[in-house]
Each structure stands twice: as structure tokens, then as C-alpha cells.
Amino acid sequence: xxxxxxxxxxxxxxxxxxxxxxxxxxxxxxxxxxxxxxxxxxxxxxxxxxxxxxxxxxxxxxxxxxxxxxxxxxxxxxxxxxxxxxxxxxxxxxxxxxxxxxxxxxxxxxxxxxxxxxxxxxxxxxxxxxxxxxxxxxxxxxxxxxxxxxxxxxxxxxxxxxxxxxxxxxxxxxxxxxxxxxxxxxxxxxxxxxxxxxxxxxxxxxxxxxxxxxxxxxxxxxxxxxxxxxxxxxxxx
Numbered sequence: 001x002x003x004x005x006x007x008x009x010x011x012x013x014x015x016x017x018x019x020x021x022x023x024x025x026x027x028x029x030x031x032x033x034x035x036x037x038x039x040x041x042x043x044x045x046x047x048x049x050x051x052x053x054x055x056x057x058x059x060x061x062x063x064x065x066x067x068x069x070x071x072x073x074x075x076x077x078x079x080x081x082x083x084x085x086x087x088x089x090x091x092x093x094x095x096x097x098x099x100x101x102x103x104x105x106x107x108x109x110x111x112x113x114x115x116x117x118x119x120x121x122x123x124x125x126x127x128x129x130x131x132x133x134x135x136x137x138x139x140x141x142x143x144x145x146x147x148x149x150x151x152x153x154x155x156x157x158x159x160x161x162x163x164x165x166x167x168x169x170x171x172x173x174x175x176x177x178x179x180x181x182x183x184x185x186x187x188x189x190x191x192x193x194x195x196x197x198x199x200x201x202x203x204x205x206x207x208x209x210x211x212x213x214x215x216x217x218x219x220x221x222x223x224x225x226x227x228x229x230x231x232x233x234x235x236x237x
Contacts, residue, residue, distance in 0.1 A: 021047065022088065031085040038099045041090050045102045048077055048086060055080055056106045061116035063147045065094060071122050073099055075109070098123040119146040119215070134208045137163040145216050152213075152220035167204040169194040180209065 021044040026033040036044040048054035054077035064072045070091040077086040092099055101124035103110040113124035114133035121144035124130070132139070138158040143150065169175050169192075176193040188209040194202035214234060218227045 025089075030083065031087060033087045033089070035089045035091070038090055038092060041088075042100050042102055042105065044088060045075065046105050048088070049106055052079055052086075053081060054078065054086060056108050057085075059109055059112035059116065061120035061122055061146075063120055064091075066148060070094065071097060071120055073116055073120075073122055075102075092122050097121050098125050100125050101127040103127055118144065120144055121147060131164050132162070145213060146219065150216070152216050164206060166192060166206075167202075170201050172196065173201055 021040045022034045022036045024032060024034050034044075049056070057076045057078055059073065059075050062072045062074070064070060068091065071094060073090045073092060075088040075090075077088070078084075079086055090099060099122060101109075101113055103113055103124070104126075110127065110129065111133060113127055114129070114131070116122050117124055117130075118132050118134045135145075138160045139162060140156050140159045141162055143156050173194040173196055176195050178191040178193065180188055180190040187207055189205065189207040190209075191206075192204040193200055194204075214230060217230070222230065
């Protein structure tokens with residue numbers, strides 16, 4: 001049965017996406033690994049989401065320049081009906097470190113694209129909210145801490161001019177600020193609710209105040225066994 005599922009999904013993807021949008025690089029027991037060019041990312045994602053019913057799980061970026069000379073952005077989908085994961089990799093030229101945003105196709109990708117931009121430096125062109133997400137308000141614009149050439153002990157000079165702006169509320173809306181507050185088991189956050197009377201008509205969020213660069217520490221200095229040990233002790237702080 002699993003072999004039949006793999007054959008069906010592989011055939012469909014090869015037939016409909018490999019030319020011109022996507023090519024299949026590897027087939028595993030419950031996973032299809034594929035790749036697309038930045039130019040073909042949007043049509044590939046639209047097909048996966050709209051036609052295959054792919055459920056977006058997460059997106060991540062990596063500095064793979066030591067291996068390939070490129071950055072890599074990965075989109076992970078679940079094809080629930082077929083019980084198959086679909087991994088879509090996009091290689092990005094460091095000389096043109098950008099990809100088209102797909103946040104208008106799948107809004108849940110929005111935060112992931114902003115995090116990849118902050119940490120790796122791959123710009124999501126056309127993103128509906130291109131503000132920084134993870135990095136501190138005074139972080140320099142041209143430094144991306146998960147690039148391989150960023151040192152784990154580097155302390156960049158403060159750039160307070162980069163403070164993230166708060167979104168302007170809709171016309172005639174009142175602003176109800178919540179926080180910053182510092183719950184014990186969650187990350188400190190600040191939320192602005194935009195309200196018309198008792199109706200919430202919008203909001204703005206600023207979080208990640210507890211971000212401590214542990215990803216960089218794990219990437220640079222820690223062993224595989226040390227990473228979960230450290231992560232478990234700071235999770236949610």
C-alpha cells in the first residue's frame with residue numbers, strides 16, 4: 001500500500017510539477033523531497049496548496065554556502081490524504097538573496113519568511129508585513145546571525161534607528177495596549193489591539209524579547225547531545 005501511495009504521488013508530481021515548476025530529487029518511505037528555482041516557488045506552492053491540498057507545516061532557512069555556495073529555504077507540507085510529507089527546497093544565490101513571498105497564498109508562511117530574512121538574510125519580496133520579527137530593535141540591518149560567517153561571540157554595535165515601528169490602527173479605531181508582559185512559561189510579548197467599541201478590528205504583535213541566540217550557539221559550538229540539553233532549560237524563557 002505504501003509503495004502504491006509513493007508511486008501515485010511521485011507520478012503526479014513528476015507529471016505536473018517537474019516541468020516547469022518543480023523536480024523531484026528523492027523519494028523516501030513517507031516523504032517526497034523536491035526542489036524549485038526562486039522564480040518557480042510561487043506556482044509550485046500554489047499547486048501544492050490549491051491542487052494537492054498540501055497543509056503547510058513550517059518553513060526554514062539555512063546557510064549552506066560551505067556545501068553548495070548557496071542559501072537554502074525549505075517549505076514543509078503534509079499531504080494528509082496520502083500520508084506523505086512534501087519537502088520543497090529552494091536554493092538562493094547569495095548575490096541576489098531574495099525569494100518571492102508566498103504569504104498571500106498561505107498566510108501562515110508570513111512569520112517563517114520574516115524569521116528567515118532576519119536570521120539568514122533571504123528577503124521575501126512582496127511580503128505584506130516586511131518588518132523584522134526575531135532580532136532586537138537595535139540590531140544592525142546588514143547582520144544575520146545564522147550565517148556561517150557570523151561569529152558566535154560577536155557583539156555588534158547598537159543601531160537604535162532600526163527599532164520596529166508599530167502598525168497604525170484603522171481609521172477611528174482605539175488602541176488597547178496589552179503588555180509588555182512577562183509570563184513564566186511563555187515569551188515576553190507586547191500586543192496592541194485595535195478596537196471599535198467592543199469589536200476587535202485589528203492587532204499588532206511584537207515578541208521574541210527572550211531570544212538569546214541559542215540557535216547560533218548550537219550551530220557553532222554545541223555537540224548534537226548538548227543542543228537538546230540547553231534548549232530544554234531555556235524553552236519558553
